[in-house]
Amino acid sequence: MYSFKELQDIVQKEIDGLEFSTPPEGLFEPMKYILGIGGKRLRPILVLLSANLFKEDLKKIYLPAIGIEVFHNFTLLHDDVMDNAPIRRSKATVHEKWNSNVAILSGDAMSIKAYQYIVSCEDRHLRDVLTVFNQTALEVCEGQQFDMEFEDRGDVQIDEYLEMIRLKTAVLLGGSLKMGAVMGDADAKDADLLYHFGVNLGMAFQLQDDYLDVFGDEEVFGKKIGGDILCNKKTFLLIKAFELAKGDDKKELEEWISAKDFNAEEKITAVRSIYEKLKVKDQSQAKIDEYFSLCLEYLDKVNVPAEKKKELYTLVKKLVNRSV
């Protein structure tokens, strides 16, 4: 059994060893750059942890696992263009460092590279791996589309928001775990359980991320608190607040949302207080707990000795900031 840390090192070594040296450099340099600026490498590690439940030797799965990370980074690259985001993980985004055309085209090439790595799996897994991956990849695009559409809508409902984060974030965690299970020769039932484990983990993780953006500790969270509030991002918290707010609370919330001129700290503090007053904070925690419990239920049911699942339980706990 591999630990999370061991797999993280393996994944990093594999990424560092990828060959992007063919011309044209202008196409491959941005790939190297975005893959080089780090991240937790969560998705390929999930592929490998999942496969490791069923088999010991993971070498043939390294490259397909890296393919998922390459795909994930491709989506970040294009999302940053679409969101016009200047910074990713404290570094200039690709379209800032180069330009939009470079970001579009090297992203396209990156998605094909992702496929090349993913189809390096063994022949007997190829069909199943592709079926999961294609569906997941398409859903990620659907999620991004909903996310963009929500920016221009004032009537987004909680269920729509949950469906959006399921597509944009959660299914790729589920898909990674399922592809790992397939490549580990798990049976279909366990592969599906791991998929649902991952999707629910992804939901809990994203809701927790939204929560920490408002109520987190900057030191621990690793990025500035309040960003979602400042840009009126329609997260669970804001949608729920609008659902519950009445009278003066509603008026105050609406004023902050439509304010053009404001002090950032003041807005963050004010909106956070409204969230607390309306118990949106508690409801968010309750929702996270709900997905967290569900995800554990699925993991419990996976038909391997509990001891093999230890690393996954630890990971879940860390990701969702809960004790198992």
Place this chain on the structure above:
Amino acid sequence: MYSFKELQDIVQKEIDGLEFSTPPEGLFEPMKYILGIGGKRLRPILVLLSANLFKEDLKKIYLPAIGIEVFHNFTLLHDDVMDNAPIRRSKATVHEKWNSNVAILSGDAMSIKAYQYIVSCEDRHLRDVLTVFNQTALEVCEGQQFDMEFEDRGDVQIDEYLEMIRLKTAVLLGGSLKMGAVMGDADAKDADLLYHFGVNLGMAFQLQDDYLDVFGDEEVFGKKIGGDILCNKKTFLLIKAFELAKGDDKKELEEWISAKDFNAEEKITAVRSIYEKLKVKDQSQAKIDEYFSLCLEYLDKVNVPAEKKKELYTLVKKLVNRSV
């Protein structure tokens, strides 16, 4: 044996029957739109004509063939964003009709759809089809990257130009034919011959397209003549002209290239005259003939009765405007 026309109808019917009705509409409408504005459907027809050399029943190959057309249209969609092109086949481009973000994201989703269709091939062909497709798709991106880089360079050489059009245009024709051969259960040798047939056909076709943009008949060519000259596009003709021009010819050419204020018709006529004077026109024709002969040599060698290849010979003749 199917005729080109029959296959064109089949391809069109299949494209019309594609289901793009799942939400979000904003993601799938642009796909329907760009697939709907037509084109010759050359690539899927090449897949099917190639397979048809080796087998009669093509039904299982329809969808993978459509996948190649979807991929091709995805590249057009993103190229149009990168080139900031307002019009494609007399219609507004996707980023004009919607916006850049829509074009980027629906293009991304389209490339995944392309994979979904392509991998619908039979299991025994899956690995080979994917190997050809992945390599080809990546090369198409490399070609686009070179094309964009050439815009900012004054020293592009003929060989570099030929390599760029090989990657950007020719390999996808070769790849289509090879994938068709694989799905038709051709042996590896015939599949490779068809690949090289297609690549050389693609070279001849692109050079002919460049030629017609300068010397063609607007009625027959179907688009305005002289566009490449007006935007100083570094085609075979212009690069060759700079290679050969001396003294006053060189000075005149340079003046037209750097001119900011000019009468369009005057520039077209002047540059065309220089091309004729420098015999660039003849050299272009000679180069087209060279690729045309090579492509026929490869097709000749494909190990099926000559009569089965009739449709392909007719197609080549039509595409390159030569008699076989």
